[in-house]
Amino acid sequence: MIIENEFPPYFEWLLAAGLTPGALWIWLLTNFLLLVAGLLGSFIFLTVRHGPAKSGDLIFKALAGVTDDVVHTSPRRVYALARLAVQEALRRRVLVGFMLFILILLFAGWFLDPGRTDPAKLYLGFVINATSYLVLFLALVLSAFSLPADLQSKTIYTVVTKPVRPSEVVLGRTLGFAAVSTGLLLVMGLFSYVFVVRTLDHAHTLTADDLAPKAPTEKGLVPPNKTGTTARHRHVIKPDQIELLAQEGHAETEPEQGHYHEITAVSRDGETEYRLGPPLGQLRARVPVYGTLMFRDRGGKPAEKGINVGNEWTYHSYIEGGSPAAGIWKFTGVTRDGFPNGIVLELSIRVFRTFKGTIDQPVLGSITLRNPTKPNEPITLKNFRAAEYAIDRHEIPAQFKDANGREIDLFRDVVSDDGELEIEIRCLERSQFYGLARPSVYLLRREGTPWINFAKGYVAIWLQMLLVTAFGVMWSTFLNGPVAMLATLGSIVGGFFVSFLQNLALNKSLGGGPVESVLRISQQKNLTEQLETDVTSAVAVMLDKILRIPLFVVSRILPNFQELNDVNYVADGYNISGDLLAIHLTTGLGYFIPVMLLGFLFFKLREVAK
Amino acid sequence: MQSQAVALDAPIAAEAPVGTDVVIETRNLSKIYRDFWGRQKVRALKALDLVVRRGEIFGLLGPNGSGKTTTIKLLLGLLFPTSGQALVFGKEASDVTKNERIGYLPEESYLYKFLNAEETLDFYGRLFDMPADVRRQRTAELIHLVKLDWAKQRQLKEYSKGMTRRIGLAQALINDPELIVLDEPTTGLDPIGCREMKDLILELRDRGKTVLMCSHLLADVQDVCDRIAILHQGELKELGRVDSLLKIRDVTEIRASGLNDAAKEEIRSVIARHNGQLVSMDNPTSTLEELFLSIVQDSEARPGRRARVEG
Numbered sequence: 013m014i015i016e017n018e019f020p021p022y023f024e025w026l027l028a029a030g031l032t033p034g035a036l037w038i039w040l041l042t043n044f045l046l047l048v049a050g051l052l053g054s055f056i057f058l059t060v061r062h063g064p065a066k067s068g069d070l071i072f073k074a075l076a077g078v079t080d081d082v083v084h085t086s087p088r089r090v091y092a093l094a095r096l097a098v099q100e101a102l103r104r105r106v107l108v109g110f111m112l113f114i115l116i117l118l119f120a121g122w123f124l125d126p127g128r129t130d131p132a133k134l135y136l137g138f139v140i141n142a143t144s145y146l147v148l149f150l151a152l153v154l155s156a157f158s159l160p161a162d163l164q165s166k167t168i169y170t171v172v173t174k175p176v177r178p179s180e181v182v183l184g185r186t187l188g189f190a191a192v193s194t195g196l197l198l199v200m201g202l203f204s205y206v207f208v209v210r211t212l213d214h215a216h217t218l219t220a221d222d223l224a225p226k227a228p229t230e231k232g233l234v235p236p237n238k239t240g241t242t243a244r245h246r247h248v249i250k251p252d253q254i255e256l257l258a259q260e261g262h263a264e265t266e267p268e269q270g271h272y273h274e275i276t277a278v279s280r281d282g283e284t285e286y287r288l289g290p291p292l293g294q295l296r297a298r299v300p301v302y303g304t305l306m307f308r309d310r311g312g313k314p315a316e317k318g319i320n321v322g323n324e325w326t327y328h329s330y331i332e333g334g335s336p337a338a339g340i341w342k343f344t345g346v347t348r349d350g351f352p353n354g355i356v357l358e359l360s361i362r363v364f365r366t367f368k369g370t371i372d373q374p375v376l377g378s379i380t381l382r383n384p385t386k387p388n389e390p391i392t393l394k395n396f397r398a399a400e401y402a403i404d405r406h407e408i409p410a411q412f413k414d415a416n417g418r419e420i421d422l423f424r425d426v427v428s429d430d431g432e433l434e435i436e437i438r439c440l441e442r443s444q445f446y447g448l449a450r451p452s453v454y455l456l457r458r459e460g461t462p463w464i465n466f467a468k469g470y471v472a473i474w475l476q477m478l479l480v481t482a483f484g485v486m487w488s489t490f491l492n493g494p495v496a497m498l499a500t501l502g503s504i505v506g507g508f509f510v511s512f513l514q515n516l517a518l519n520k521s522l523g524g525g526p527v528e529s530v531l532r533i534s535q536q537k538n539l540t541e542q543l544e545t546d547v548t549s550a551v552a553v554m555l556d557k558i559l560r561i562p563l564f565v566v567s568r569i570l571p572n573f574q575e576l577n578d579v580n581y582v583a584d585g586y587n588i589s590g591d592l593l594a595i596h597l598t599t600g601l602g603y604f605i606p607v608m609l610l611g612f613l614f615f616k617l618r619e620v621a622k
Numbered sequence: 623m624q625s626q627a628v629a630l631d632a633p634i635a636a637e638a639p640v641g642t643d644v645v646i647e648t649r650n651l652s653k654i655y656r657d658f659w660g661r662q663k664v665r666a667l668k669a670l671d672l673v674v675r676r677g678e679i680f681g682l683l684g685p686n687g688s689g690k691t692t693t694i695k696l697l698l699g700l701l702f703p704t705s706g707q708a709l710v711f712g713k714e715a716s717d718v719t720k721n722e723r724i725g726y727l728p729e730e731s732y733l734y735k736f737l738n739a740e741e742t743l744d745f746y747g748r749l750f751d752m753p754a755d756v757r758r759q760r761t762a763e764l765i766h767l768v769k770l771d772w773a774k775q776r777q778l779k780e781y782s783k784g785m786t787r788r789i790g791l792a793q794a795l796i797n798d799p800e801l802i803v804l805d806e807p808t809t810g811l812d813p814i815g816c817r818e819m820k821d822l823i824l825e826l827r828d829r830g831k832t833v834l835m836c837s838h839l840l841a842d843v844q845d846v847c848d849r850i851a852i853l854h855q856g857e858l859k860e861l862g863r864v865d866s867l868l869k870i871r872d873v874t875e876i877r878a879s880g881l882n883d884a885a886k887e888e889i890r891s892v893i894a895r896h897n898g899q900l901v902s903m904d905n906p907t908s909t910l911e912e913l914f915l916s917i918v919q920d921s922e923a924r925p926g927r928r929a930r931v932e933g
Contacts, residue, residue: 077716092748096734103731103736166732172791173698173726174749176716621700 022594081179089180097188107151109138127244130270132294137583139204146305154189155484156497178615201470218286297460303341305450312336334442346433348423354409356456360400362447382434441564460587475600486611513567645832646674648708666692667856681847682836689856690836725799731790735779750797783810804835811924
């Protein structure tokens with residue numbers, strides 16, 4: 013896994029990130045512009061109907077009213093309305109959603125292949141996605157239909173004729189439904205975690221015969237010692253571990269499907285039994301330390317980027333094999349105290365082949381370490397074969413021998429006095445390419461607690477649910493149930509495609525905007541084909557230019573649901589950092605507040621009765 | 623009965639109300655319902671000027687579509703006026719703080735059916751920011767007042783229409799309001815319930831509350847209201863004290879008991895001597911309501927026996 017969207021530390025993100033202003037200022041500016049645009053639009057509309065003086069008076073009263081409502085919002089009333097929303101949700105059989113989830117879990121085993129390379133990723137991805145879709149759907153239905161149902165049944169009459177402010181009605185609903193969804197999410201999360209742990213749990217048989225030396229095959233190769241097969245895999249046990257097992261009674265299997273087992277030898281009645289412990293290392297929460305990346309081109313000169321091999325995955329930059337081209341990462345803060353047992357280096361490298369080569373054999377590369385203060389004394393650590401679509405782990409102990417057999421002290425010979433270390437990756441096979449990005453190489457600082465990371469992943473779902481609920485309630489303040497649901501659905505779908513919308517708005521999308529696309533479909537032209545130089549094409553392009561304005565506004569307003577999703581972190585075993593969590597929570601709050609305020613305003617300005 | 627009809631073209635009477643404090647005031651209040659495109663659909667209320675003072679029972683009368691409910695909705699802030707003003711306790715109807723002093727019983731007791739009586743009153747109590755102990759006390763008192771102790775744990779979806787009206791009334795009184803707005807208060811109630819509702823309205827008035835009610839059941843309005851306004855097609859047609867509006871000034875009614883035929887004949891001759899015209903001289907009839915109530919009372923006093931009704 014590679015983290016595509018890098019994020020700065022929280023306060024840097026909030027207040028200032030390099031030359032671009034911080035998220036807080038952008039948020040304030042966007043809200044201010046929207047407010048000004050809203051006021052201007054309302055003023056023009058009301059002036060047409062009532063004249064400028066009355067229009068100004070009405071707008072002032074509305075603003076003063078909303079401010080007054082917000083200031084005088086009573087927690088007790090909000091609690092009462094939230095409690096009512098919970099009762100209503102339970103009455104509307106919200107628990108059916110939970111039953112459906114349990115049903116999905118019960119039958120998940122039929123469809124999930126435990127023989128996959130990384131079953132933990134498969135199961136975690138599955139449960140988190142299943143939970144996410146179910147909870148978001150429930151939040152959508154609950155929030156979009158509640159207020160319209162109350163308005164239709166007129167039960168709202170007995171509420172708004174009490175000293176209840178519109179802000180309290182909107183906030184109460186939102187918090188009530190959010191509470192229901194939170195409860196469901198908690199229970200689903202618990203069930204999911206137990207499901208994943210229980211499903212991944214397995215053991216293998218191991219007998220003395222399995223550990224006995226094997227006879228060489230006809231080709232003279234000695235087959236490795238292996239455990240018995242369970243969950244469609246078995247583990248290799250290396251000779252040094254067999255030796256260790258005989259001497260100390262404890263050893264480890266080789267990793268397979270992202271986990272390994274501990275082996276214990278137990279003597280009973282003069283015979284030795286071998287027991288394998290539960291799978292270890294399946295659920296992980298790696299805490300990586302990222303460095304800065306720079307490149308060297310094929311001529312050996314420093315470069316900012318590598319080679320572009322096309323639109324395959326533009327996130328990576330490629331270096332050519334069999335040339336001086338390299339990716340060089342510079343890490344800071346590498347100290348003996350921080351990494352007392354040496355460092356663990358993990359690589360996640362993309363490979364671009366210009367010829368097939370030996371297809372089942374990964375492309376060869378090399379790892380070189382360098383002290384930045386001694387650039388001319390590189391230490392070649394080892395050659396390796398890049399495991400595509402998986403993570404290469406390389407342990408560099410505090411003392412080790414380099415490729416030439418020299419004794420090296422990591423912190424004395426390789427790391428500079430101020431804790432800096434350079435790691436250079438090169439591709440050694442001619443005409444093959446390595447795709448590299450900043451997070452492709454990192455040092456493993458430590459392992460976080462998997463269940464805490466799992467819970468953090470659920471916080472992201474919770475945040476999405478909260479936004480869906482807020483949007484649902486906001487739309488339902490002035491639209492009827494089905495239309496409010498469609499509007500909310502539109503907000504969510506738009507939110508998942510914000511990047512695409514931004515590309516459309518900035519004319520970066522291949523094949524033009526929506527009108528041009530329709531024209532291309534009708535003329536059966538593909539994305540890259542030139543349009544005819546006629547009036548129709550000119551009109552289509554012009555209409556797209558006009559449409560880009562609302563698309564730009566929408567793409568800037570909608571929350572990026574894709575970015576709020578942290579499923580990949582959990583499934584791929586990366587720790588969700590506190591910074592990322594804080595960024596997401598702040599982003600969620602940044603949307604929640606204006607959406608609620610809009611909801612207050614819409615509800616205040618509408619007539620409750622008909 | 624011809625002379626009893628109200629002269630609709632006569633100027634609207636503005637007789638002295640019971641108290642002096644103005645509780646409700648409408649000034650040129652108008653409401654036009656528009657369609658999606660802003661075109662006028664219905665002119666529901668036309669320039670209504672109305673004052674309701676503290677301590678009176680004020681009735682809004684009129685046929686369906688006359689603007690009674692629209693007036694109430696405007697006063698409660700459920701609708702916004704097209705022009706004019708609706709003031710309650712001197713505040714704009716859109717000001718929610720006025721609701722602290724208002725109790726409202728809507729036409730069909732729009733309540734949450736999945737709550738029981740206690741939960742319902744507790745919920746509405748919370749909306750008034752009442753502390754828990756006050757809510758508990760008020761809930762118990764009101765459930766007892768509307769005689770629903772036996773059904774307080776049942777969900778409202780199991781309630782009959784009459785029971786729903788009762789709990790609806792209880793929720794309207796949860797805050798011990800100064801102004802009680804009742805929309806068709808006796809709808810769905812049996813005759814006993816109707817009588818109790820009317821007694822309660824009178825009792826509320828006696829306790830200094832102001833009651834604004836609208837109804838098309840004229841007998842109910844006549845029974846309890848001090849003043850009425852009659853609306854028709856959104857316009858105020860008559861306003862004044864019920865007893866004064868209903869008084870037939872050129873007819874004299876004498877009710878006496880124990881008179882024999884000779885005495886009755888003598889009265890006839892007296893009327894003739896004074897050039898009066900005898901309209902009727904007969905034994906009065908009771909109302910069906912009074913008959914029904916006396917039968918039920920008798921039945922409760924002597925269960926299993928046929929009721930003794932004097933005929």
